[in-house]
């Protein structure tokens with residue numbers, strides 16, 4: 001049986017280095033925000049983080065395929081020149097303060113031209129065969145721009161099954177026992193040792209968290225979802241953006257379950273990490289538009305981390321997320337994540353509320 005120790009080590013270090021880049025964008029640069037064709041934002045931080053992660057994966061696993069969110073199109077040609085130069089300066093200038101860790105990642109990229117080609121190595125169509133990495137260089141880009149939560153996300157799938165998942169959440173508290181809160185603001189995130197956490201999981205080996213570091217990896221702690229005696233005591237989290245998840249439906253579901261605590265709205269896969277460590281209990285993501293298909297990079301790492309921490313993750317029908325169908329989760333609508341023993345109860349409430357809307 002493959003241990004995935006090397007894959008996990010590379011994934012953790014690659015996410016840690018890319019997270020460092022996003023933090024420096026937050027503090028010292030204009031974000032260089034562009035609007036993509038679907039009107040969603042992308043920043044120099046997204047491009048830079050994607051370049052650094054892919055470069056580390058190619059160095060270690062040259063034959064693996066990569067499905068990544070961003071493409072270099074907008075950085076090519078004369079029009080993209082200024083943005084390209086800024087991204088290149090960032091990528092060149094971001095190193096972990098640990099020579100051995102940098103060596104594992106293969107060190108610096110060669111040139112700005114090669115950086116563009118590296119970003120575009122994330123164009124795999126995905127599928128059900130072989131080793132495929134899924135990258136979301138910044139998940140919750142809107143949260144990132146607001147100073148709220150965001151996550152750098154990386155997962156390895158083998159024959160369509162998620163085997164390794166890593167989330168870098170620079171604005172979440174290090175402590176697993178801290179109560180669940182929304183965005184904390186970028187200044188607080190720099191209080192040394194208090195903020196910044198990496199979540200990880202390997203299939204069959206449990207889920208872990210560790211403090212983010214600018215150097216090598218910190219010590220890991222095992223994490224579990226919190227035992228929930230009464231579903232009515234649950235805290236649930238949902239998207240900040242009302243356009244990404246129906247907050248009205250979530251409130252109706254919560255009320256059916258007797259939940260009285262207000263929801264915690266939090267950007268990105270930080271929601272998966274938070275419930276996996278017991279800082280919240282449920283994650284409800286309820287479709288707003290019939291035609292939206294979820295992307296695999298928005299869920300692959302979080303799905304494994306929650307399941308390895310004792311949770312169950314499905315769509316609103318109660319079906320497992322299917323990562324085998326390409327770049328999107330085209331057979332799933334929405335996401336419901338909950339501790340294993342209460343998950344079916346939550347799905348019942350979800351079905352009742354959604355059926356009432358038809």
Ligand SMILES: Nc1ncnc2c1ncn2[C@@H]1O[C@H](COP(=O)(O)OS(=O)(=O)O)[C@@H](OP(=O)(O)O)[C@H]1O
Pocket residue numbers: 040069136138139140141142143238239240241242243244245266267268269288289292295298
């Ligand atoms: N209409 C719609 N429905 C559902 N999801 C959508 C939709 N539009 C975008 N997205 C994706 O949502 C990702 C952001 O994650 P969250 O929704 O958890 O965060 S947020 O609270 O809404 O910011 C976000 O990921 P990033 O683009 O990486 O930020 C998108 O992939």
Ligand SMILES: [Mg+2]
Pocket residue numbers: 040041069141
């Ligand atoms: Mg995006």
Ligand SMILES: [Mg+2]
Pocket residue numbers: 136138139140297298
């Ligand atoms: Mg995303």
Ligand SMILES: [Mg+2]
Pocket residue numbers: 046069136137138139140141
């Ligand atoms: Mg993204």
